[in-house]
Amino acid sequence: MTTATATMATAEERSRIRWADFAPFIALGVIVLLGALINSNFTSSANLMNVITRSAFIAIIAVGATFVISSGGLDLSVGSMMAFVTGIMIMTMNGLAPTYGSWAIVMGGGVALVVGALCGLFNGLIITVGRIEPFIVTLGTMGIFRAFITFMTDGGSLPIDRSLREAYRPVYFGNFLGIPYPVLITLVVVLLGAFILYRTKYGRRLVSSGSNSEVARFSGVNVGGVRTIAYVIQGMCVAVAAICYVPRLGAATPTTGQLWELQVITAVVIGGTLLRGGKGRIWGSVAGALILEVIANVMVLSDMVSEYLVAAVQGAIIIIAMLAHRFTRNR
């Protein structure tokens, strides 16, 4: 009889979980629909492409954040890290440009990936080997990276060398068969991320560590190693975002990537990933990133609400999403 009860409950539970999984995509659909009703310009393909392209940075970083958060961690340093990586990359490119010409861009990108990975490794090792709360560690490195970029730009702007602009520009502004490169890059990162998280042994071990680190440890999973790698993945995602970002504005400044960590965490959480770990939703995170960007765009187009309030609306969304989550779970 108890078994019967359990099974019944499961059937219910299951359909509810499915709904929760779809929730971010449904929300995205609803917001797009609202946008279309409010302003017909919203649905123009130029505007939509623009919105999707701009959401690429947050989406790419959010893929990494999905790894970190589902492993039971948190990374507040991504915004500052992104600015720091951008700075290092521009300096490398500018330094190499006279000798190597356009190849400096490729080399700079490579350096960015390495620096991003090292930044992630630094976060990861302090957290796992030093056994310090991820919140505290990444709060610290957030300040460190931010100070570095301010120092590197001398409080002003660090522009990319003129000779490289033309060659680098297409990485953000160009397209392949009508699809902008940043969108393609995002797609590759997301597919790769989804494959690693859902299809590989590493992904399974990561989610186990986030779900219950003791169970993972007792089952022979190297929890510290698994978590450290998650931060390295996060760092590399940040580097990829930086590579896409530089041609957009052509410079690094002390405010580059400021408060991005909040947008990233918001995107991941409204995408359905549990903040306490154990459940990662890569595609949900992408939907989350799109939701944030679409809302900002609709507000700019609508004139009904000042665009200065965009952050307030985005902030409200994370709270509403969590309340909706709580409500559907307790019913």
Next chain:
Amino acid sequence: MSALCDIDGASAPQAVAMQTAGLGKAYGPITVLSDVALDIVAGEVHAIIGENGAGKSTLMKLLSGHVQPTTGRIFIDGKPVEFADAVQAEAAGIVLVHQEILLAPDLTVAQNLYLGRELTRGWMVDDRAMNRRTAELLVQVGSVVHPEDRVGDLPLAQRQLVQIARALLNEHKVVILDEPTAVLANDEVEALLEIVRNLCNHGVAVLYISHRLEEVEALADRITVLRDGRMIGTWPAAGLTQRQMAELMVGRELDMLYPPKREADHGQTLLEVVDLEVENGSWSASFSVRAGEVLGIGGMIGAGRTELIEGLMGLRASSAASVTVNGQKITERSVRTLMGAGLVYLTEDRKGKGLLLEEELAPNLALQAMDTISPGVVLNRRGEIAALKQAVSDYDIRVRSLTLEAGQLSGGNQQKLLLAKVMMTDPSIVIIDEPTRGIDIGNKSQIYDFIDKMVRAGKACIVISSEMQELVGLADRVLVMRNGRIVAELNGDDIKEKTVIYAATSGRKMTTGEEGHDHSDRNDGDR
């Protein structure tokens, strides 16, 4: 042995404190409990027994207002009552002490006791008064802790006593104890039974739920048996033996609970541990186990048994002169390297350290043997499902659907899943910590059979158990630990409940002279 609170003694006629008629509970179309007609007399200990899933917990929740009945009524002092929640039930004099510890670990004992009903003096909480009253209650329940101790720092058994003290804060007519001894060691159990007797001497009715039939036999005045959501009947405890109770619970004659002992013809040594020292756990322990042998490790809770093994597995800081697994010297001990050499450990804490309760069955089963099932980088999901189907049939894991989450299984099925999980790695030595904690008698017997089968197949098994009967029934050899040391090794016919307890409490082996006239211990009832 029983009837400590004499219900039909010379004292004043006893009033029925609580009564139910036709009490039942259904969730949608599924009835989990029906037609319970119970009467509970003031001053008695009324035991409720039944297998897991028989409806005991539901009944307790109905009586204590945590769940509302769909049929039937509850009467207190002859008057019908309805409880909207546990607070109303408590106001009516009925309190449930949960099986799980529900205390805030960062608050002090006194703060926990008075949580939600703090004593105040004007606008301020009156800590002094609360601490004073708490100290009195703690003495009453035989607890040694201080009112200002942080609950998180206390051992489990003391937390359980704090929880009981909390239930005694107000005067109650009926106190419901749900498996109160599940986490207690033997001497603590004795103390608890004494508290229960004390309570009923003061006219309180105690509803006592326990898996341990020897406690029920020692304590209860009357026994009500539940099976498959129905009430089978109520009997005076004096008329029932433990065996009869067990048979009423399962509804059939009991087969032999323990498999017959194997010939003492063991193979080569599979595991040899020399001078293992575990931080805060053991002092220089050496032991070995051979193929075809079940080695028992006995002792009281807190004797360092689990710590010893967790240290061996590299899960705690430890050092050893040498550890040899299957003839292979192990230099760096970790779950992974030992698993590779053929040694696995099945934890006592299946919910906290064994299974991912929110994950489905297949990922749980495959977590430890992942490299065997998926040799490459990519997961072999089809292989995992095939392994799950195999495990479900091999270990008789009762599931309606393979996509359940592990947390939705009953305790017995979780334990079988956990056993299947470690066996997936094809070990030659299996260490099982509390193999049957909190599971019903049918599953117990199956687990014993699995252990017997693996040992007959030439594996070695180490069983840590707080149930002396289990060690007596299963083990070919028993090591007894006390205060982090192995104090005795018992072989063959020397393994008796009495000798194990003696060594566990005194720290030395019972000599032949001390044994005296002993003929009742070898657990004949179940064999």
